[in-house]
Amino acid sequence: NSVLTLQDAVVLLVYTEYFDNRPLLVAQSNKRCAVIGGSGFLGRHLVEKLLDRGYSVSVFDIRQSYELPGVTFHQGDLCDKQALLPALKDVSLVFHCASPAPGSDNRALFESVNIQGTRIVIQACIEAGVQKLVLTSSASVVFEGTDIKNGREDLPYAKKPIDYYTQTKIEQEKLVLEACDKEKGFLTVAIRPHGIFGPRDPQLVPILVDTARRGKMKFIIGDGTNLVDFTFVENVVHGHILAAERLRPDSPICGKPYHITNDEPVRFWDFMSEVLVGLGYAAPRYHLPYALVYGLALLLWLLALILRPLVSFKPTFTPMRVALAGTHHYYSCERAKQDMGYKPVVSLKEGIARTVQSYPHLKQGA
Ligand SMILES: NC(=O)C1=CN([C@@H]2O[C@H](COP(=O)(O)OP(=O)(O)OC[C@H]3O[C@@H](n4cnc5c(N)ncnc54)[C@H](O)[C@@H]3O)[C@@H](O)[C@H]2O)C=CC1
Numbered sequence: 001n002s003v004l005t006l007q008d009a010v011v012l013l014v015y016t017e018y019f020d021n022r023p024l025l026v027a028q029s030n031k032r033c034a035v036i037g038g039s040g041f042l043g044r045h046l047v048e049k050l051l052d053r054g055y056s057v058s059v060f061d062i063r064q065s066y067e068l069p070g071v072t073f074h075q076g077d078l079c080d081k082q083a084l085l086p087a088l089k090d091v092s093l094v095f096h097c098a099s100p101a102p103g104s105d106n107r108a109l110f111e112s113v114n115i116q117g118t119r120i121v122i123q124a125c126i127e128a129g130v131q132k133l134v135l136t137s138s139a140s141v142v143f144e145g146t147d148i149k150n151g152r153e154d155l156p157y158a159k160k161p162i163d164y165y166t167q168t169k170i171e172q173e174k175l176v177l178e179a180c181d182k183e184k185g186f187l188t189v190a191i192r193p194h195g196i197f198g199p200r201d202p203q204l205v206p207i208l209v210d211t212a213r214r215g216k217m218k219f220i221i222g223d224g225t226n227l228v229d230f231t232f233v234e235n236v237v238h239g240h241i242l243a244a245e246r247l248r249p250d251s252p253i254c255g256k257p258y259h260i261t262n263d264e265p266v267r268f269w270d271f272m273s274e275v276l277v278g279l280g281y282a283a284p285r286y287h288l289p290y291a292l293v294y295g296l297a298l299l300l301w302l303l304a305l306i307l308r309p310l311v312s313f314k315p316t317f318t319p320m321r322v323a324l325a326g327t328h329h330y331y332s333c334e335r336a337k338q339d340m341g342y343k344p345v346v347s348l349k350e351g352i353a354r355t356v357q358s359y360p361h362l363k364q365g366a
């Protein structure tokens with residue numbers, strides 16, 4: 001299972017490990033990796049950190065959103081194995097963080113990209129001789145819309161996932177973890193982040209600000225004491241890189257999922273208020289009962305579904321968002337601390353400050 005390539009000829013340190021009685025050549029400085037979904041929010045932050053750490057990176061994405069020295073772009077759909085294979089050439093480590101946007105309700109797209117596409121990613125990795133695959137999963141794979149407090153990785157997968165996104169993230173995670181095969185020298189691990197935020201996030205802050213600008217961020221859903229994990233993007237990146245570098249045949253992390261959080265659960269509405277106030281908007285003040293808002297959101301969602309052939313409208317308060325905004329859902333990252341020495345590198349306070357600063361165009365009055 002040799003991975004010696006031309007590039008490895010310049011390797012400073014090559015050593016041989018014996019695994020399953022077969023020599024496995026490990027090039028310590030074979031720092032060439034691929035990021036599938038590398039044009040996205042998390043993907044780009046991951047690419048930047050990998051470059052800082054001396055990796056050269058091949059990005060595969062359906063779109064190209066930037067250019068950087070040290071990065072080779074391959075544009076294509078991950079459901080197309082022939083398009084994907086060239087991006088994995090001479091690569092020993094792959095990060096898979098591509099997904100359709102969670103807010104979409106296109107079931108067929110989620111199934112084809114997250115399930116069928118992930119099967120193709122696994123096949124392509126094996127065919128290309130990739131040794132390690134790190135999947136970006138989601139802590140939501142265990143969330144059913146009811147409270148989770150300090151949830152550990154041994155919680156069962158959601159039996160009734162809250163949407164197609166979550167349903168297909170569950171199948172995706174199972175596929176990747178089941179593909180872990182030490183005998184064949186193909187190692188996998190899944191990172192489960194929650195509520196990623198930070199500069200260039202296309203979702204959380206922009207949706208929040210848009211809702212505030214339309215005068216709809218006046219209400220707190222429920223009593224406002226529910227705790228949630230919001231994770232600064234650099235901590236999520238740190239978790240991915242640690243996992244990749246610790247992923248070895250003798251490591252306990254093979255074939256397992258890991259929660260990566262800021263380890264500072266925060267009241268959902270305090271977090272929203274801090275971001276809003278930081279950008280010059282008023283914090284929500286009036287309380288509405290959770291059951292009432294959830295019922296209304298469900299009704300609106302059904303109405304939007306029925307009327308779709310005639311008019312198209314997208315409600316801001318979807319049942320999924322109401323569930324996320326009105327319940328406790330925070331997770332323990334103890335396993336990541338123990339097995340890979342994970343510790344958040346940026347505090348929540350610092351993360352929020354850096355995020356707010358990075359959105360001058362979203363400030364009140366801008
Ligand atoms: N944003 C969040 O709060 C959380 C995100 N995640 C996961 O993190 C990962 C990254 O998410 P974000 O960076 O927030 O999303 P993003 O939408 O910014 O990035 C996803 C990237 O995947 C690419 N992509 C989508 N379909 C593709 C296809 N068929 N072929 C090739 N590329 C394709 C998109 O073009 C995009 O660049 C996703 O797997 C998501 O499920 C998990 C937990 C929380």
Ligand SMILES: CC(C)CCC[C@@H](C)[C@H]1CC[C@H]2C3=C(CC[C@]12C)[C@@]1(C)CCC(=O)C[C@@H]1CC3
Binds near residue numbers: 321
């Ligand atoms: C209108 C307001 C009540 C809410 C605005 C903020 C929301 C857009 C975000 C709050 C929690 C976020 C979240 C995700 C997306 C953005 C939020 C709903 C995810 C669904 C993204 C994908 C995941 O894997 C889980 C995330 C949970 C938290």
